[in-house]
Amino acid sequence: MSNNDNKIEDKIKLKVYRENRGQNSKSYYDSFEVPYKRWTTVLDALLYVKGYIDPSLAIRYSCRMASCGSCGMKINGIPRLACYTKISELETSTIECEPLGNFPIIRDLVTDFSLFYKHHKNIQPYIQSTESVETAAEEKTYSYNQSPQDVDKYLQFSYCIKCGLCYSACPTVGTDLRFPGPQALAQLYRYFADTRDESKNRLNIVDDRHGIWRCHFAGSCSKVCPKGVDPALGIQLLRSYMLGVSKNNKKQAEKIEVNLD
């Protein structure tokens, strides 16, 4: 541990959005002075406030390691994960924490994800195949096997943790709540590009007035994703396929006869 790590803690001003929808109270900002060190995250600071200053502060969090996607919020105006954002990296004397945009507020920094999950559920986020894993194993066809190239087609999209940051950053969702949003559309591409998926109806789900064609390609979804997913790319790939510009070279992995003798 360096000497710099042992020095007296600096303090940061935390400006937090407060609102309680249940009590129909007006929204306001609370300010707190919070000590921090080089490694302190915004979530650590908020938990310090909750633990030592104001226990009524509402935050949603769980894993504290950017895996669960629970602590999404706007930090200095940009949707980020609080557990993945270090105070020292923000390089400002005041940090403003607000609930995610495009989500109804429940209380303080906690937002309602019902519609977000509904859009996600609508795109049928699961592999649809006529052949079950058990059948494939019994018949030794192994059609579920995939080559590394097949996996590469959708791998980055499978890293999505459903934190809602892309949905919050999307300008189309801001005006059109029936638009599925970048998360759902990127997940649709994830299953569409999967060689094991045989669904023929998946694209029709988003081929309507408020579907995939309403994307303005602002690209803010890809910019805010904490997991390096590029939802804008997924949307454009889907659109090019639907326009017939690109051919989907998805094909079932070759059936491999395995001789166990």
Next chain:
Amino acid sequence: MEIQRVLKESQIMKIHYITGIAAIFVVAIHIMMRLVVPFESSLNYDYIIANYKNIFYVLILESILVLISVHGFNGIRVILLELRQNTAWEKVITVITISSMIALIAYGTRTIILANGL
């Protein structure tokens, strides 16, 4: 009138993109035809009427009219669809934009035909 039942949104957007790209070319030809003579002469009454008598120019004008109308009114429909999300609004917007598009194309075509003296 439910355009959605006739055409999928992907088909509508395909038409939108094709008309947009095609319009660039015909408008470019239209502008170039203006540039082959001095600019002021290109606005001369006799020159314009002579142009209307040229069947090639008339076809260019008609295609500009159709392409820009289809592309433009669909663009307006798309913008307005985002403002509100209810079926009645969407139906009204669809009917208004399609009927406006047809009216504009009809009026423009009438002008071209009259000027051509057909």
